[in-house]
Amino acid sequence: MSKFLTLLNHETFFSDVFLHNLDFSYAIEIIFRTTVMFSIILIFLRLTGKKGIRQLSIFEVAIIIALGSAAGDPMIDQEMAIIPSLIAFISTLILYRSITYFAAKYSKVESIIEGQPIYVIEDGKFSLNVKEAQTLGKDEFFAEMRESNISHVGQVKTAILETNGKLSIFYFENDQVKYGLPILPKEYNKKSVEITAPGHYACTTCGEIAELHQRATCPRCESKEWVAASKDCRVT
Numbered sequence: 001m002s003k004f005l006t007l008l009n010h011e012t013f014f015s016d017v018f019l020h021n022l023d024f025s026y027a028i029e030i031i032f033r034t035t036v037m038f039s040i041i042l043i044f045l046r047l048t049g050k051k052g053i054r055q056l057s058i059f060e061v062a063i064i065i066a067l068g069s070a071a072g073d074p075m076i077d078q079e080m081a082i083i084p085s086l087i088a089f090i091s092t093l094i095l096y097r098s099i100t101y102f103a104a105k106y107s108k109v110e111s112i113i114e115g116q117p118i119y120v121i122e123d124g125k126f127s128l129n130v131k132e133a134q135t136l137g138k139d140e141f142f143a144e145m146r147e148s149n150i151s152h153v154g155q156v157k158t159a160i161l162e163t164n165g166k167l168s169i170f171y172f173e174n175d176q177v178k179y180g181l182p183i184l185p186k187e188y189n190k191k192s193v194e195i196t197a198p199g200h201y202a203c204t205t206c207g208e209i210a211e212l213h214q215r216a217t218c219p220r221c222e223s224k225e226w227v228a229a230s231k232d233c234r235v236t
Contacts, residue, residue, distance in 0.1 A: 154180020
């Protein structure tokens, strides 16, 4: 601790951390390099034809990440020229255009590159097995469904996770709403393995509905955790 305090009190500590022999002329060069590389990134995104990040598939996000080093190094590394990075961008763009061409022409290529839409909810229940549901992040789905004024899974006829990460939701009519797993935090957090009163309960893992009088195992996923089910209509 004393050595750390001594280091902090050293007169060159903050200078080394924040400046480290940075001269004014190189600072101007960094600003210029950053402006050029940022402009190249924007041009690249425009050439892909995408309007926003929500429209990017996993394949496209991987390309953006791969370009991070090509764009980042020339911004601050004085030894790194801009032209080699520009060549990397052009090569990546050609690769992207080639792959998307073949993906549009051949469905198998598109399936490999883009993946397939996944049915998350069918008929008011999660259609995924336990392992897949955990991998896809149930909390994230709950948050997105709440943004669509959904209070429980029984209001949802079908929910599909698209290849771009967007959740497409189709609803039951009010007279068709079923008992469902509540997704509002206060209601969902009342989950328990104990059944304190008879009634309709929802499995917290798969959304299976059962009329219970005592603790039980879910016949669909073998989970033992339940929460009181809801049958409220969706408020729009």
